[in-house]
Amino acid sequence: MNALGARIVRLIEGQGPLSVAQYMTLALHDPREGYYTAHTPFGRTGDFITAPEISQMFGELIGLWAAECWHAQGAPAPARLMELGPGRGTLMKDALRAIARAAPEFAKALDVVLIETSPALCDVQRETLRDAGVPIEWKSGIDAALADRALFVIANEFFDALPIRQYVKTETGWPERMVVVDNNALAFALAPVAATLDVPQTRGEADEGAVYEVSPSGTALAEELAQMIAGHGGAALIVDYGHEGIGFGDTLQAVKAHKFAKVLEAPGEADLSAHVDFAGLASAVARGGARAYGPLAQGAFLERLGLRERAAQLAKANPTESNSIKAAAARLMGADEMGTLFKALAILPETAPAPPGF
Numbered sequence: 001m002n003a004l005g006a007r008i009v010r011l012i013e014g015q016g017p018l019s020v021a022q023y024m025t026l027a028l029h030d031p032r033e034g035y036y037t038a039h040t041p042f043g044r045t046g047d048f049i050t051a052p053e054i055s056q057m058f059g060e061l062i063g064l065w066a067a068e069c070w071h072a073q074g075a076p077a078p079a080r081l082m083e084l085g086p087g088r089g090t091l092m093k094d095a096l097r098a099i100a101r102a103a104p105e106f107a108k109a110l111d112v113v114l115i116e117t118s119p120a121l122c123d124v125q126r127e128t129l130r131d132a133g134v135p136i137e138w139k140s141g142i143d144a145a146l147a148d149r150a151l152f153v154i155a156n157e158f159f160d161a162l163p164i165r166q167y168v169k170t171e172t173g174w175p176e177r178m179v180v181v182d183n184n185a186l187a188f189a190l191a192p193v194a195a196t197l198d199v200p201q202t203r204g205e206a207d208e209g210a211v212y213e214v215s216p217s218g219t220a221l222a223e224e225l226a227q228m229i230a231g232h233g234g235a236a237l238i239v240d241y242g243h244e245g246i247g248f249g250d251t252l253q254a255v256k257a258h259k260f261a262k263v264l265e266a267p268g269e270a271d272l273s274a275h276v277d278f279a280g281l282a283s284a285v286a287r288g289g290a291r292a293y294g295p296l297a298q299g300a301f302l303e304r305l306g307l308r309e310r311a312a313q314l315a316k317a318n319p320t321e322s323n324s325i326k327a328a329a330a331r332l333m334g335a336d337e338m339g340t341l342f343k344a345l346a347i348l349p350e351t352a353p354a355p356p357g358f
């Protein structure tokens with residue numbers, strides 16, 4: 001067991017079992033050895049690759065999506081572009097370049113706020129965005145003060161990293177799945193007390209052993225974004241892998257070096273994530289007083305935003321890279337790649353025109 005694992009064992013021995021959410025928070029964000037604290041995880045040499053790292057087209061199209069929403073709402077100035085969990089800063093760099101070229105008035109009205117917990121990734125983002133040409137500020141979390149103007153929010157592969165809690169159907173109810181110590185190692189076990197749980201009817205009958213997941217921080221955040229956008233105008237785009245909230249299942253996964261790993265084996269060394277429950281997010285958006293569009297499959301969304309045309313244009317300008325550009329487009333849109341598993345959900349004020357693509 002690694003050092004963080006040994007510390008978690010001692011914590012559980014001293015204070016009792018952890019919820020899956022508490023375990024995820026420690027494994028991902030421990031200030032010394034958490035996954036996002038100690039690693040820069042993306043890219044071919046990292047543990048996984050994200051859409052903006054596959055191709056510049058992804059960030060460009062999303063930047064233009066935000067610019068179109070801004071125009072459709074009467075071009076409010078000043079406006080703010082905010083990204084949650086910007087990773088290496090690649091998406092924002094590509095978005096700002098496309099905005100500067102195609103929507104310079106939007107660029108002029110903008111400042112940028114990046115929400116990032118990892119100091120190492122903040123450094124990478126600072127480097128990537130050195131010549132961005134707009135004022136950029138870093139924050140470790142969102143707060144209401146950020147919404148003193150129209151707010152355009154981008155979150156790619158952010159919600160899947162937010163902690164989830166899991167409940168398992170048994171004869172007596174829905175006890176919570178916990179992380180305990182067994183034989184000096186971390187293990188899953190059910191909490192002794194069966195919690196009563198309000199499981200949405202849309203999920204149908206649960207068989208014994210069915211797993212029900214909730215992401216309290218994800219839904220709280222979606223509701224807060226909805227309130228901000230309802231109050232001051234703007235739009236949010238959430239892109240992530242996930243389901244539409246029908247059915248049950250354990251979706252917690254660990255990924256290391258592009259392969260699945262064991263969730264409890266080496267905390268801090270693998271990325272932990274879970275499928276995003278888009279139906280849950282959409283309900284939270286409604287509670288926050290805004291309108292949710294989608295979820296829409298990433299492939300269909302990018303196609304409608306013009307990814308094919310952009311790929312053809314790029315290939316024409318860079319004939320030697322034409323094959324890799326085509327491959328990148330196929331990877332982002334293909335049904336057996338990221339095209340269907342990944343989905344887009346948008347949040348807009350009730351009164352605003354529908355966003356492009358939806």
Ligand code: SAH
Nearest residue numbers: 036050085086087115116117118156157161
């Ligand atoms: N959007 C990027 C990176 C996705 S990985 C891309 O598409 O490439 C998740 C990102 O969210 C990382 O930057 C991670 O450090 C950050 N992150 C994870 N949990 C966070 C939290 N609770 N608050 C702020 N940032 C968080």
